[in-house]
Amino acid sequence: MPSFDVVSRIELQEVDNALNQTRKEVAQRYDLKDAKTDITWDQKEIVITSADDFKVKAVVDVLQSKLVRRNVPIKNLDLGKIEPAAGSRARQTITVQQGIETEKAREIAKKVKASGIKVQAQIVEDEVRITGKKRDDLQEMIQVLRGEDFGIALQFVNFRE
Numbered sequence: 001m002p003s004f005d006v007v008s009r010i011e012l013q014e015v016d017n018a019l020n021q022t023r024k025e026v027a028q029r030y031d032l033k034d035a036k037t038d039i040t041w042d043q044k045e046i047v048i049t050s051a052d053d054f055k056v057k058a059v060v061d062v063l064q065s066k067l068v069r070r071n072v073p074i075k076n077l078d079l080g081k082i083e084p085a086a087g088s089r090a091r092q093t094i095t096v097q098q099g100i101e102t103e104k105a106r107e108i109a110k111k112v113k114a115s116g117i118k119v120q121a122q123i124v125e126d127e128v129r130i131t132g133k134k135r136d137d138l139q140e141m142i143q144v145l146r147g148e149d150f151g152i153a154l155q156f157v158n159f160r161e
Contacts, residue, residue: 002138003131005124005158006108006145008100010076012043015096018066019046025062032058036089039063046077046094053082053090060092073153097152099126104150115144135161 019041026032026039035051037059046063050056064074078095085091100108108128109121119132119141132138142156 001131001133002135003129003158003160004138004142004156006100006128006130007126007155007157008076008097008104008152009155010072010096010098010153012096014070014072015046015067016041018063018070018072021066022059022063025066026059031055044096044098046096047091048094049085049089049091051089056082056090056092060094063094075151075153100128100152101126104152107150108145108154111145111148112141115141117141117144 019039023039026035026037032050032055035055037048037050037055039059040047048056048059048063050059060079064077067074067077076097078097080093080095082090082092102123105123105126105128109123112119112121112128112130117132117137117140118134119130119137122129122131130138130141132141138159145154145156
């Protein structure tokens with residue numbers, strides 16, 4: 001029975017490369033040079049600390065532009081609120097979402113069921129497996145899911161006959 005998986009993954013190496021490019025640009029820009037901006041990353045969260053919230057916003061804009069150039073979906077970044085940090089500085093935490101949360105997976109499964117196409121959706125850990133009898137039905141389902149906005153970037157992988 002043909003099937004494919006709906007996943008939401010980010011290439012972590014590309015995120016790391018974009019962060020390194022952002023650090024270089026921040027060090028060179030005259031408006032951000034003396035802000036003592038610090039960008040840390042632990043594979044799940046990016047923490048940006050700078051002199052004030054305007055500089056934090058500028059660094060986030062630079063980071064997003066670098067991520068877009070590297071084809072990293074910024075839909076999977078959850079921007080936290082800008083909050084005060086030690087020494088009258090500002091900090092923003094950006095969470096990098098890997099995988100599909102259970103709530104989003106249920107929403108995708110509900111959309112699959114409501115579409116009327118003869119396929120079944122099954123939630124497997126942090127991805128959704130779609131199976132059907134015909135390959136055409138699966139391709140039609142991919143088009144339906146691409147047309148919807150679930151708030152995260154979706155990839156369709158592991159297409160099997």
